[in-house]
Amino acid sequence: MSEEDQRPPERARRLPRAVRERQILDAAVQVFSRHGYHAASMDEISDVAGVSKPMIYTYLGSKEDLFGACIRREATRLLEAIQAGVQPDLPPDMQLWHGLRSFYRFVAEYRESWTVLHRQALTVGGAFAAEITDMRARAIQLVAALVVSAGTRKGVGEQAEFSGEGLAASLVGGAESLADWALDHPDISDGVLASWLMNLVWLGFNDLIEGAVWKPSE
Template sequence: MPRAVREQQMLDAAVRTFARRGYRNASMDDIAEQAGVSKPLVYLYLNSKDELFAACIRREAASLVAAIRAAVEHDAPADRRLWSGLHGFFTYTAEHPDGWALLHVQARTHGDPFAREVAAMRAEIVEFVTHLLRTAVREHGCGAARTGRMTGGEAAGLAYALVGAAESLAEWAGGRADGGPSAEEAAATLMNFAWAGLGNLLRGERWSPGERVGA
């Protein structure tokens, strides 16, 4: 069997093992057994448990980012582009629960350098969503002041909020005993929450706390 194919089999086995047993409880013996190879062969290909864990994180992170980018319907209206990206995210997390658990739970709880790998992935997704939001603002034809505000730091802040909400919704959906909503339903839920508010911003309708009752 070609080395590249064998290595992917080992990574598949490692992702399952790390996601389900946790980094500390996963052993190289477990991973070798899952992959159907000897433990020395795992060490030969992937050197150490730390390097194997890092390789799993990098592969799963790259796959998630690629899935989101590929899902976006670039020729569609702005709301459909954002929805399709969210749909791609929720589809990926539903179809790859072990990979998502590795990124969202395991990698974040074992410190550097693993957490940095996930942070880099998240930053790339936030940057991509920021681009989608800024494009939506430009296409909407807002006034110069609103366009300047939304294409500046505000779009990045909204992108962080949207990515965080998507992560939380995926975690909630994955923990449901009934399997949770479909990827399409989850994406629509988040769009109903976020896009209506974004529409208000595009129209210049901004919420403010106003005066306190009884003040």
């Protein structure tokens, strides 16, 4: 007889499970971000979560399953945060700005999520690397659509169709690389990071070294 049996059945029992799953995932992200997948132990995850190891296995499966669940939750969170920032009725520079703002705000707020997504998932390889590649591809498509729509409005739709995905791949990679750099430079705020990248990709070095600055029109 487990302690579960002393609680009221049905609806009342569902909440604790959801809460526990969240506790487990929060603990797992913390432990995976600290040690990496291979060195992370289920004992430490169990300690940090305050949930027994058998219960972790029952609720979320093996260490591999648990890591997969972390990747999926954090990737979904990240993409939702970025999409929530992009408002399709704004001019393209403001859409890009809000997307970048949301991205760097997420990375600053969920530093461990970003570490697991960007640094750990790739080192584990296999199916996890494939999920990350998928997530990147979705982010690139999102930015490419923005480039093509901005180009089309200005009458350079054909060039934008040709180069849009490549430019978007560069931009996404540039944004990730700066986020990665920022992990080692915690004194630089997320607003500054977003404005650096915005100035780079919107104005370009040619304007920047002439002293031009891009600022949001708010």
